[in-house]
Amino acid sequence: MIVCKSPAELELMYHANQVVATVRDEVVARVAPGVSTGELDAYAEARVRELGGEPAFKGYRGFPGTLCVSLNEEIVHGIPSTKKRLAPGDILGIDLGVRLEGYYGDSAITVPVGAVEPEVDRLLRVTEASLRAAISQCLPGNRVGDISAAVQRYVEEQGFSIVRDFVGHGIGKALHEDPQVPNFGDPGVGPRLRPGMVLAIEPMVNMGAPGVEVLDDGWTAVSVDRRPSAHFEHSVAITEEGPWVLSLAEQSVAASTLGN
Ligand code: MG
Ligand code: MG
Numbered sequence: 233m234i235v236c237k238s239p240a241e242l243e244l245m246y247h248a249n250q251v252v253a254t255v256r257d258e259v260v261a262r263v264a265p266g267v268s269t270g271e272l273d274a275y276a277e278a279r280v281r282e283l284g285g286e287p288a289f290k291g292y293r294g295f296p297g298t299l300c301v302s303l304n305e306e307i308v309h310g311i312p313s314t315k316k317r318l319a320p321g322d323i324l325g326i327d328l329g330v331r332l333e334g335y336y337g338d339s340a341i342t343v344p345v346g347a348v349e350p351e352v353d354r355l356l357r358v359t360e361a362s363l364r365a366a367i368s369q370c371l372p373g374n375r376v377g378d379i380s381a382a383v384q385r386y387v388e389e390q391g392f393s394i395v396r397d398f399v400g401h402g403i404g405k406a407l408h409e410d411p412q413v414p415n416f417g418d419p420g421v422g423p424r425l426r427p428g429m430v431l432a433i434e435p436m437v438n439m440g441a442p443g444v445e446v447l448d449d450g451w452t453a454v455s456v457d458r459r460p461s462a463h464f465e466h467s468v469a470i471t472e473e474g475p476w477v478l479s480l481a482e483q484s485v486a487a488s489t490l491g492n
Contacts (some may be wrong), residue, residue, distance in 0.1 A: 236428030249337030253481035270314030288329030320346035340465035376422030434465035
């Protein structure tokens, strides 16, 4: 069942997502060689709580962190650790979920650590642009398949591959609600988009093969060929006026390229 939110509920979801956006971008600003993913996680948890929210991932099916931090070949769900330090040339996926006033917000970004190889930089830009293509399909009357197809078409045109083992999702009073939002599929199929729906759209793009393997920690998903992978996510409300990107930080440099 897909839950449509009232305008008042969308406002609350905007609040939750603005905490996500603020903390996400503050974490991004702290990404540097030598910093550990555990330090970034401790910072994020303290800031989420300071802003009145609760980390959404911490304790979710036993996940230990506030952030999912996914380095290089890690696709999603990497576990923060004070032993894992960033090095120049790495890319780091940062995924943050927050609960505030009974509603969830969810967003992710992948950033370079210092200078990265040109092809790795292109992977980041293509993945971010595929999210932008997805958001432009978030119009009443369109279908979920239109979002899926927009991501797949753009990414495959650019010569990269779509991860199929994980998908985007509805979001609201629960972190994961219906519908599922795959990053692949045909246009014109799936549930019809209606005002009040909120979707967490999250393309995961591999430089090489699309296959996924989960490491022995039970969480960290890596590309099967160990080549780099990128992940971007926004929580987007469907409105009569067009897509409302709830997790876009209006004044954030990191997120400004995702504005419409
Ligand atoms: Mg997320
Ligand atoms: Mg999500």
